[in-house]
Amino acid sequence: MNIGSYSVEDYMHLVKSFHGNMAPGLIIGGFMVDLAMQEFSEGVLFDAISETQTCLPDAIQLLTPCTTGNGWLRVLNFGRYALCLYDKYSGEGIRVFVDTEKLEAWPDIKTWFLKLKPKNEQDPSALRDQIIEAGASILTMQRVTMEIASFPKKGKGAIAACPACNEAYPAKDGPLCLACQGGSPYRRETQDAKPALKIVSSTQDGNR
Amino acid sequence: MNIGSYSVEDYMHLVKSFHGNMAPGLIIGGFMVDLAMQEFSEGVLFDAISETQTCLPDAIQLLTPCTTGNGWLRVLNFGRYALCLYDKYSGEGIRVFVDTEKLEAWPDIKTWFLKLKPKNEQDPSALRDQIIEAGASILTMQRVTMEIASFPKKGKGAIAACPACNEAYPAKDGPLCLACQGGSPYRRETQDAKPALKIVSSTQDGNR
Numbered sequence: 001m002n003i004g005s006y007s008v009e010d011y012m013h014l015v016k017s018f019h020g021n022m023a024p025g026l027i028i029g030g031f032m033v034d035l036a037m038q039e040f041s042e043g044v045l046f047d048a049i050s051e052t053q054t055c056l057p058d059a060i061q062l063l064t065p066c067t068t069g070n071g072w073l074r075v076l077n078f079g080r081y082a083l084c085l086y087d088k089y090s091g092e093g094i095r096v097f098v099d100t101e102k103l104e105a106w107p108d109i110k111t112w113f114l115k116l117k118p119k120n121e122q123d124p125s126a127l128r129d130q131i132i133e134a135g136a137s138i139l140t141m142q143r144v145t146m147e148i149a150s151f152p153k154k155g156k157g158a159i160a161a162c163p164a165c166n167e168a169y170p171a172k173d174g175p176l177c178l179a180c181q182g183g184s185p186y187r188r189e190t191q192d193a194k195p196a197l198k199i200v201s202s203t204q205d206g207n208r
Numbered sequence: 209m210n211i212g213s214y215s216v217e218d219y220m221h222l223v224k225s226f227h228g229n230m231a232p233g234l235i236i237g238g239f240m241v242d243l244a245m246q247e248f249s250e251g252v253l254f255d256a257i258s259e260t261q262t263c264l265p266d267a268i269q270l271l272t273p274c275t276t277g278n279g280w281l282r283v284l285n286f287g288r289y290a291l292c293l294y295d296k297y298s299g300e301g302i303r304v305f306v307d308t309e310k311l312e313a314w315p316d317i318k319t320w321f322l323k324l325k326p327k328n329e330q331d332p333s334a335l336r337d338q339i340i341e342a343g344a345s346i347l348t349m350q351r352v353t354m355e356i357a358s359f360p361k362k363g364k365g366a367i368a369a370c371p372a373c374n375e376a377y378p379a380k381d382g383p384l385c386l387a388c389q390g391g392s393p394y395r396r397e398t399q400d401a402k403p404a405l406k407i408v409s410s411t412q413d414g415n416r
Contacts (some may be wrong), residue, residue, distance in 0.1 A: 018269075018275060019275055019277055019278050020273050020275075020278055023278075026277070049393070051387065053276070053277075053279065054277070054279070054364070055277045055278070056277060057275075057276040057277040058275050058276065058277030058278065059277070061226075061269070061275070061276065061277070065228050067226060067227055067228075067265075067266050067269070068261070068265040068266065068269065068276045068281075068283065069227060069234070069261075069262065069263045069264060069265040069266030069267070069269070070227050070228055070231075070263070070266065071261065071262070072228075073276075075276065076387075076391065076393060077386070078377070078385055078386040078387040078391055078392075079364060079377045079378045079381055079385060079386060080370075080373075080375045080376070080377055080385055080387060081375075081376065082375065084394070091395070095394070097375055098375075098376070100369060100374070100375070100376055101374075113367075113376060114367045114376060115364075115366065115367045144394040144395070145394065145395040146393055146394060146395070147393050147394070147395050150393055151393070156262070156287060156323075158323065159321075159322045159323045161308060162288075165288075166308070166309075167288045167289075167290065167305055167306075167308070168288070168289065168306070168308055168321060168322060169286070169287045169288055170287045173287055177286055177287060177288055178285070178286040178287060179259065179284075179286040179288060183284065183286055184286075185257070185284065185354055185355050185358055185359070186292070186303070186352040186353065186354060186355070187299070187352070187353040187354070187355055
């Protein structure tokens with residue numbers, strides 16, 4: 001059994017190195033991406049949606065060309081453990097979700113997925129074994145069409161200098177950047193000249 | 209000159225493989241992450257913020273333990289090319305941004321960053337050379353403190369079955385899941401039994 005072009009074991013190593021631990025949801029996520037991708041012909045450009053922000057986005061990023069930073073992955077946090085890959089031009093797509101009706105044969109997956117017991121009463125090793133054995137059999141696939149027009153247009157447009165922070169920002173955001181309009185999560189911002197100088201000089205020495 | 213534990217060249221290969229292309233913003237992003245990380249002692253657990261959704265989140269994901277799926281990376285899309293790494297308990301952090309005042313010595317970086325010319329009139333190879341030569345010298349670092357309490361609590365809480373779609377979702381979201389409350393971007397959702405059966409049987413054959 002493979003996940004994408006990886007053996008399950010190699011995929012789990014990749015997950016550990018990128019995500020930090022071998023989260024059960026990411027193993028299931030691997031089977032979900034794999035199932036959806038099989039429905040696309042070679043060369044079709046697809047975008048991805050994760051309907052949860054937990055774990056699943058990383059399976060998508062590891063196994064498809066879609067990442068947070070290249071804009072081909074969107075997280076629409078509906079709290080459902082589901083993903084969708086869709087043709088970025090036609091909007092035709094494949095949605096895959098964990099089907100709770102198919103979990104009856106897999107008591108440890110069901111207990112974990114529906115949080116039927118506290119974590120410390122669950123058996124992580126039995127859970128992992130069941131997930132690998134179950135593979136795609138706990139998933140259901142749907143054909144969907146995306147409302148592509150409903151997504152905000154990408155592209156920043158013209159760049160301006162914010163009169164408050166002096167940083168570059170998309171002019172279309174208004175007379176100030178969105179952070180200076182009140183969005184900033186920082187309690188204080190203080191320019192720290194010393195470390196910046198330190199870095200500049202070590203860069204000039206070429207010894208970084 | 210290195211970016212994290214990589215040579216610049218190795219980092220650019222990694223970028224290409226994960227992000228799909230050697231985006232200039234991701235090379236700068238590498239220097240930004242590197243600069244911020246040098247301020248943290250070994251063993252400090254930090255979370256990350258990207259103040260833009262373009263490119264920079266991928267530099268963070270490649271060079272730190274913080275990813276979209278593990279929840280340690282947050283994108284707060286202020287449209288500023290800036291990031292912040294902060295101690296997840298104290299909120300004390302380092303913010304790094306591209307300092308437009310430092311771009312005067314680097315005309316190709318300035319032209320690209322401020323979009324002073326259409327893309328097809330820019331010189332991507334000169335741009336890349338200047339970015340690598342400039343390194344961290346175009347960046348400024350600030351010490352900040354995060355308003356950690358202002359972030360919504362993580363954790364899904366109890367799980368319920370949505371009476372509309374029958375999928376599992378966080379009960380705290382309301383009587384229906386957020387997608388069935390009207391958030392769904394799908395124009396139609398049709399269960400497609402055929403491919404699901406196909407997959408199930410090939411899984412049982414063990415030949416996937």
